[in-house]
Amino acid sequence: MGDMIKGNEAIAEAAIRAGARFYAGYPITPSTEIMEYLSGRLEEVGGTFIQAESEIAGINMVIGASSCGVRALTASSGPGISLKQEGMTTLSDEELPAVVINMVRYGNGIGTLLTAQCDYLRETRGGGNGDYRCIVLCPSSIQEAVELITLAFDLAEKYRMVSVFMSEGALGQMMEPCDLPKMQEVKRYGWGFDGKYTNKLIGIFDRDSMKESVLMNEKYNKVKENEQRWESGYVDDAEYVFVSYGLPGRSTKGAVEQLRAEGHKVGFIRPITVWPFPVKAFEEVNPNVKGFITIEANATGQLIDDVALTIKKVLRADIPAYCNPHVYGIPSMKTIKEDYNKVISGEMKEVY
Amino acid sequence: MQKVLTKPDRCKQCGLCIASCPTKSISFSEDINKDGYCYTMIDHEKCIACGICYTVCPDGVYEILGDK
Amino acid sequence: MAKAKKVPESIDRLMGFCPGCGHGVVIRLIAECLEELGQDKNVIFGIGVGCSSLLGGGLETDRRHCSHGRAGAVCTGMKRVNPDNIVIAYQGDGDAYSIGLAETTAAAYRNENITVFIVNNTNYGMTGGQMSHTTMPGQITTTSPHGRNCDVTGYPIRFPELVASQFNVAYSARGSITSPAQINNAKKYIKNALEAQINHEGYSVVELLSGCPTNWGMSAMEAKTRIDEDLTPSYYPVGEFKAREGK
Numbered sequence: 001m002g003d004m005i006k007g008n009e010a011i012a013e014a015a016i017r018a019g020a021r022f023y024a025g026y027p028i029t030p031s032t033e034i035m036e037y038l039s040g041r042l043e044e045v046g047g048t049f050i051q052a053e054s055e056i057a058g059i060n061m062v063i064g065a066s067s068c069g070v071r072a073l074t075a076s077s078g079p080g081i082s083l084k085q086e087g088m089t090t091l092s093d094e095e096l097p098a099v100v101i102n103m104v105r106y107g108n109g110i111g112t113l114l115t116a117q118c119d120y121l122r123e124t125r126g127g128g129n130g131d132y133r134c135i136v137l138c139p140s141s142i143q144e145a146v147e148l149i150t151l152a153f154d155l156a157e158k159y160r161m162v163s164v165f166m167s168e169g170a171l172g173q174m175m176e177p178c179d180l181p182k183m184q185e186v187k188r189y190g191w192g193f194d195g196k197y198t199n200k201l202i203g204i205f206d207r208d209s210m211k212e213s214v215l216m217n218e219k220y221n222k223v224k225e226n227e228q229r230w231e232s233g234y235v236d237d238a239e240y241v242f243v244s245y246g247l248p249g250r251s252t253k254g255a256v257e258q259l260r261a262e263g264h265k266v267g268f269i270r271p272i273t274v275w276p277f278p279v280k281a282f283e284e285v286n287p288n289v290k291g292f293i294t295i296e297a298n299a300t301g302q303l304i305d306d307v308a309l310t311i312k313k314v315l316r317a318d319i320p321a322y323c324n325p326h327v328y329g330i331p332s333m334k335t336i337k338e339d340y341n342k343v344i345s346g347e348m349k350e351v352y
Numbered sequence: 353m354q355k356v357l358t359k360p361d362r363c364k365q366c367g368l369c370i371a372s373c374p375t376k377s378i379s380f381s382e383d384i385n386k387d388g389y390c391y392t393m394i395d396h397e398k399c400i401a402c403g404i405c406y407t408v409c410p411d412g413v414y415e416i417l418g419d420k
Numbered sequence: 421m422a423k424a425k426k427v428p429e430s431i432d433r434l435m436g437f438c439p440g441c442g443h444g445v446v447i448r449l450i451a452e453c454l455e456e457l458g459q460d461k462n463v464i465f466g467i468g469v470g471c472s473s474l475l476g477g478g479l480e481t482d483r484r485h486c487s488h489g490r491a492g493a494v495c496t497g498m499k500r501v502n503p504d505n506i507v508i509a510y511q512g513d514g515d516a517y518s519i520g521l522a523e524t525t526a527a528a529y530r531n532e533n534i535t536v537f538i539v540n541n542t543n544y545g546m547t548g549g550q551m552s553h554t555t556m557p558g559q560i561t562t563t564s565p566h567g568r569n570c571d572v573t574g575y576p577i578r579f580p581e582l583v584a585s586q587f588n589v590a591y592s593a594r595g596s597i598t599s600p601a602q603i604n605n606a607k608k609y610i611k612n613a614l615e616a617q618i619n620h621e622g623y624s625v626v627e628l629l630s631g632c633p634t635n636w637g638m639s640a641m642e643a644k645t646r647i648d649e650d651l652t653p654s655y656y657p658v659g660e661f662k663a664r665e666g667k
Binding site: 355361362364365366367368371372389401402403404406407408409410411412414415416417418419 | 422423424425426427431432433434435437438439440441442443444445448599600603604633639640641644
């Protein structure tokens, strides 16, 4: 097992080892350490670090670097990611890869500094105009985080999309032992600008939206078919299945272990990609399952929507889906078990 | 002798060349191009190939042929 | 004595600018300078939103249509990773000075080694002639129907003067797309700006005053007169505000 390392530093170093050589962004709690780490490290490896004048400038600088074929990233939280939405729809429209890191903090508007999962719907649906999608990856440990950073860049380039690395603020601040990946060879992807106009572009007035929509749907269907990732356990005979991602997903897994030891037939699905949503994980669930329970750290319940849609798609629409939104923080195993008791006692009513 | 070539399909009838030509060699045709503009025509007898029409034209209508 | 003049291939296509608009001349001057400097196959454009977008498919070079106002940031990103390419931001006054003021100013502030061309026609042209940051006092636009009241809306911004006096930049100038003499003069400024980038001197900007016959409600010649006899003497002088050092 590797040395102890702070989450944000591990994420930043993992990006370097994945071949990222451009960062532009703005400080915002709880993501700032990623930027601070890269301000020195990028120079060491011959990359480019820019402290942008704003979040908007940061994402647009990433657009510039990505246009030239360089692996580029930015990191932010809350209102900072909100500012980047136009940049993200633009990256999607131009089919430019990039990695956007959201270390999620709780709240609307300027929000708070509390760790949370309140950006789920926005990241999976996209907050910019149009009907693009981004690949969204959610780690539940620092080790998994560094692996997902590499995957984020690889998938972004493979499909020419934005990969959103969505983690809770707490993961960036905590320390865990972690083995960092090896340093990758730095390459530029072939369709970047070289000044010579090697790759011809379609004039903006010659674009065909009908044709492009067909291609876009084909791309997204390919991603949905091939790139779902999840961890699951005890689902084949479960009466109730918990669904939870990130750090709450980790305590959910612990709660399930404890409930099983107490004789309860429960299982869990921990999405690692929330877009594409791990629909295939639900196909493995006991067909006689009695209900699904999401454990999430936001106020209104967001993951529950995708769970309900997936239940309808692969099981039976009348299976109930429960959610007691925990607002912020990381629900403890004790709290999760209390949720379970409320479900089986009938005290908690289903959301769907 | 023709010293200046034109691309009538580019002309948008803005009149800048006509106003700027020092020998008043340019005029509008009575015909229209495919965008509906009366394109410019050069009186090659009067034209001295000074290049001012090329300079002021925003639409790349003119090409000045150099001395051979 | 005739000198051959042919429009450079990179821009030799019909573009959607209004009749008499200065954009067509500006992009031609830029393309000529790139050819003359041997950089026409070594250039990336960052194009603004507005009338600049009409470069569209007419400009056959590496290019990125930037989000409104953000060309300063996009070009910064491009130049930092591709320092050997010529990176040009091509914007209007609305794109660069209103919505994009932060990014436009910040690129100058950081003395990024890019070249910025801003076509100033004292209104938001593409959207139908609204007031912009460069609209003159008293000028009637669709959002200043009684004439611009500068006590409430602010006075026209002089960006080349601002960066020349307040920031550490390599070159800053304003030209006007009016008479043949002024156009030839503007071409000198454009060439200087590009040379500043080629020689790694730092940030260069040239603002180009252009007529907007459509939204000014004038003929192309009347628009030219407005610039030469009104805008330039009263508010927007033509000249170099920061000359290149050690030319």
